[in-house]
Amino acid sequence: MKSGIVFNIQRFSLHDGPGIRTTVFLKGCELKCAWCANPESQYPGVGVQYDKTKCIGCGACVKACPNGGVACENGVVTIDRRRCTACLSCQDGCPAHALSSEGTKYTSGELLNVVLRDRHYFDASGGGITLSGGEPLMQHGFVVEFLKAAKGEGLHITLETAGHSERFAEALPYIDLLYFDIKHPHSAAHAAKTGVSNELIIENLKMAVREGTNIVARIPVIPGFNDGEDLWPEYTALLKNSGVLNAHLLPFHQLGQQKYRSHGLAYAYDGVPSMPKEKLGKMRDYFANEGITVQIGG
Ligand code: SF4
Ligand code: SF4
Incomplete structure (x- = not known):
């Protein structure tokens, strides 16, 4: 199937x-x-959804990502889709619930x-x-x-x-x-x-x-x-x-x-x-x- x-x-x-x-x-x-x-x-794939309005810019997600897929500059997070394997470690590491599964x-x-x-x-x-x-x-x-x-x-x-x-x-x-x-x-x-x-x-x-x-x-x-x-x-x-x-x-x-x-x-x-x-x-x-x-x- x-x-x-x-x-x-x-x-x-x-x-x-x-x-x-x-x-x-x-x-x-x-x-x-x-x-x-x-x-x-x-x-097209499962990804990570970022809610900028919840983000406090702490950078914990950058450290949590095992693949170097997250960057945080000037309080704004970007996810590199090419590196992301949708493991959701960044979601788990975010204290502000600003990251979630997308798909x-x-x-x-x-x-x-x-x-x-x-x-x-x-x-x-x-x-x-x-x-x-x-x-x-x-x-x-x-x-x-x-x-x-x-x-x-x-x-x-x-x-x-x-x-x-x-x-x-x-x-x-x-x-x-x-x-x-x-x-x-x-x-x-x-x-x-x-x-x-x-x-x-x-x-x-x-x-x-x-x-x-x-x-x-x-x-x-x-x-x-x-x-x-x-x-x-x-x-x-x-x-x-x-x-x-x-x-x-x-x-x-x-x-x-x-x-x-x-x-x-x-x-x-x-x-x-x-x-x-x-x-x-x-x-x-x-x-x-x-x-x-x-x-x-x-
Ligand atoms: S889901 Fe996993 S691989 Fe993707 S950005 Fe978050 S921590 Fe990195
Ligand atoms: S861990 Fe959460 S609150 Fe902190 S920078 Fe990343 S997305 Fe924003």
Whole structure:
């Protein structure tokens, strides 16, 4: 049985698909979106989570690490992922509880048992499970094994994905609803802010359409990146040409800002204001006039 790394399991979720759901957040993402609200999800392995707001700068963690993986400068701790073996000696040595484990290993069977605890709620509400991340398909072997088992139990499955996976096709047969991110219609702009171009993503989107998957395109609307009115016709053309007629506009927010601060990470969108409601309303109306069923949020 394969194992994978999960960084959070959220029960009774009402916003990640129909009905009551259990959302499983998997670690690891090939993309490095500059506005990412879950920066702790990007690193694929089990790691150490640092809460700068609790740290007193004592340096005990530096001494506790057997691998020389911790540095403490000017009261701020950094963990060298290349040296860290996730032994958690630094967590044990920290008097301020500023360090904790980031990610938990599960076999696909163990994860299935966890999500099945809420089967009654799924059945009563028309809900199910949602895989999110990070990018779930970065752990494709584990995820496909888990999806197969979950489908065998008759669970409704939603996959939230950035679509950047060479092995996307293997997951598709088990997906009831695909929340598929489209971050920018231009490949170069996409690469500049996410670290990858969008060709593979568009190919996978078209493949999912061909396979008859129920798809909602999700567009994170990011100030100065993809919110320009000149891009709206390109977005709607891309969706219509791909055969996707449902979309969610996900306005930029600052809910992840504190995570960057507490992890001691630089944040490119520090202090950037949220998207104005009027602009989002105009964007929604434009999409609707183009024949796309669209909502703000999702
Ligand atoms: S988890 Fe272990 S190896 Fe990693 S930084 Fe902490 S003490 Fe060092
Ligand atoms: S993380 Fe803990 S042990 Fe390390 S410097 Fe901060 S308070 Fe001290």
